[in-house]
Amino acid sequence: MSSPHPRKLDESDYTRIAELLVRGRAQGLSVARIFFDHLDGPDPLLASIRTFYRINAQLFPALERRRRPATPVRGVPIVTADRPGQVLCWDITWLPGSFVTKGFHLYTVLDLYSRKVVGWTVQHRQEKTIATRLIEQVIADQELNGHSVDVVHTDNGKVMTSHMMKAMLDERGVQLSLIRPNVSNDNPFEESSHRTIKHHRYALETYDDIQHAQKVIGRIIDEYNNRDRHSGLNGYTPSEVYSGTWRDILEHRREKETVYYATHPHRRPRKSVYKPPPKTVGINNGKPLAPEPTSA
Numbered sequence: 607m608s609s610p611h612p613r614k615l616d617e618s619d620y621t622r623i624a625e626l627l628v629r630g631r632a633q634g635l636s637v638a639r640i641f642f643d644h645l646d647g648p649d650p651l652l653a654s655i656r657t658f659y660r661i662n663a664q665l666f667p668a669l670e671r672r673r674r675p676a677t678p679v680r681g682v683p684i685v686t687a688d689r690p691g692q693v694l695c696w697d698i699t700w701l702p703g704s705f706v707t708k709g710f711h712l713y714t715v716l717d718l719y720s721r722k723v724v725g726w727t728v729q730h731r732q733e734k735t736i737a738t739r740l741i742e743q744v745i746a747d748q749e750l751n752g753h754s755v756d757v758v759h760t761d762n763g764k765v766m767t768s769h770m771m772k773a774m775l776d777e778r779g780v781q782l783s784l785i786r787p788n789v790s791n792d793n794p795f796e797e798s799s800h801r802t803i804k805h806h807r808y809a810l811e812t813y814d815d816i817q818h819a820q821k822v823i824g825r826i827i828d829e830y831n832n833r834d835r836h837s838g839l840n841g842y843t844p845s846e847v848y849s850g851t852w853r854d855i856l857e858h859r860r861e862k863e864t865v866y867y868a869t870h871p872h873r874r875p876r877k878s879v880y881k882p883p884p885k886t887v888g889i890n891n892g893k894p895l896a897p898e899p900t901s902a
Contacts, residue, residue, distance in 0.1 A: 615653060615657060619652050619653060620661065622652055623652050623653060623657065623658060623661050624661055624665060626640055626644055626652075626658075627640055627658065627661060627662050627665055627666075628665065630643070631662075631666060633807070634807025634808075635807075636834075636835075637655075637658055637659055637662045638655070638835050638837055638841060639833075639834055639835050640658065641655045641658045641841075642835040642841045643835075645841075645859055645862065645880075646855060646858065646859070650862070650865065650866065650869075651862050651863065651865070651866040654873075654879065655841075655879070682786070682792070682890045683759070683783050683784065683785060683786070683792055683889070683890060684888065684889065684890045684891060685718065685757055685759050685783050685888060685889050685890075686886055686887070686888040686889075686891055687717075687718040687719040687886065687887050687888070688719065688885060688886045688887075689719055689753070690717055690719050690720050690722075690751075690753055690847070690848045691717060691719075691724075691748040691751065691752075691753020691754065691755055692718070692719060692753070692754070692755065692756050692757070693717075693718035693719065693755075693756065693757045693758075693759060694715055694716065694717060694718065694724070694741070694744060694745070694748075694755055694757070694758045694759070695715070695716045695718050695758075695759045695760065695793055695795055695796045695889075696713065696714060696715040696716065696725075696737075696740075696741065696758065696759075696760050696766075696796065697713075697714065697760060697761055697793060697796040697797070697800065698711050698712065698713050698714075698732055698737075698761075698763075698765065699711070699712050699714070699800040699803075699804065700712075701728065701804070701813055701819050701823070702811065702812045702813070703812060703813055703814075703815075703819075704812045704813070704814050704815075707813075707814070707815060707816075709813075710728050710729065710730060710813065710816055710819050711728070711729050711730070711731060711732050712726065712727075712728050712800075712803070712819075712823060713725075713726060713727045713728075713729065713736070713737060713740055714726045714796065714799060714800065714803070714827075715740065715741065715744045716795055716796055716799055717844070717848060718759070718795060718887055718889070719847070719848075719887050720839070720844045720845075720847035720848035720883075721795060721799065721836055721838065721839060721844040721847070722831050722844035722845055722847070722848040723799065723827045723830060723831055723844070724744055724747065724748070724848075725740055725741075725743065725744035725747070726823070726827060727740055728816055728819045728820045728823055729816075730816065732763075732765050733765065734764070734765050734768035734770050734771060735770065737765045737766070737768075737771060738768070738770045738771045738774050741758060741771065741774070741775075742774050742778075745758075745778055745780065755778075755780050756780065756781060757780065757781045757782075757783050758775060758780055758781070758782055758783065759783040759784075759785075759793065759889065760782075760783070760784065760785070760793065760796075761784070761785055761793065762784040762785060762786075762787060766784070767782075767784065792889065792890065793889070794889065795887075795889070799830070802830060802834075803823065803826050803827065803830065806826045806829070806830070808822060808825055808826050808829065809822070809826060810822055830844070831843065831844050831845045832844075832845045838884070839852075839883045839884070840880075840881045840882065840883050840884070841880075842855065842883055847883045852882065852883055853882075856880060856881075856882060859880040860878055860880055863878060863879075863880060
């Protein structure tokens with residue numbers, strides 16, 4: 607009779623992981639959220655995140671995802687952040703109302719480096735005064751937190767490019783960066799956050815009134831900022847990256863990893879799989895700019 611493979615997961619550990627996944631999925635949590643909640647908690651590490659994904663695939667067969675067509679590059683805006691508060695991205699998205707109410711507009715402001723939603727409001731309409739006041743308040747909040755805003759990156763609609771907005775940014779010495787017309791990939795982190803918010807486990811198909819929308823969206827953003835782990839941040843929350851507390855969390859993860867591989871040395875990878883968040887975050891970095899037009 608052949609002996610089990612040295613890397614094979616113990617049946618008891620498999621069962622405990624499956625229980626975590628079933629319980630977490632019943633709450634609407636992602637596999638990454640379930641794994642990092644376990645990793646950052648007090649219990650010994652059961653397995654790697656890849657094992658969690660493998661067991662999840664066995665328990666919950668994944669649906670095939672459609673690939674998006676690539677966007678042609680032309681006149682590409684390029685922005686980069688290597689610290690919190692340096693670059694703010696913002697946009698407006700639609701929230702459906704009930705039969706009585708037509709719907710509402712959700713304004714969100716995202717810190718590019720940490721992906722943290724640092725400002726938001728739900729309004730009945732898109733309006734330049736509302737937008738300008740929101741961005742101005744967020745910039746002031748960043749300054750209070752010891753951060754200096756260099757760039758505000760956004761859509762090129764009338765609300766975003768109003769004289770009022772430009773004058774406010776000029777007064778504060780902040781550069782305005784605009785996406786290309788009809789190219790949502792030029793503001794991908796905002797687009798991604800809006801998808802997450804609108805399809806979050808707490809999101810609703812419709813909102814009865816603006817107070818109802820504000821209450822639900824506030825709960826979602828709190829969860830998004832403070833508890834949902836982000837794969838693009840190597841499993842940290844936006845608030846952890848924004849505040850710098852990820853350093854203590856990384857130390858905890860590596861200590862826990864060391865204990866795990868002391869028990870299972872045959873599973874040890876060449877280097878730790880737990881990393882800091884990315885040092886820099888950019889939009890369209892590394893993409894070639896469109897060539898300058900030549901005169902005839």
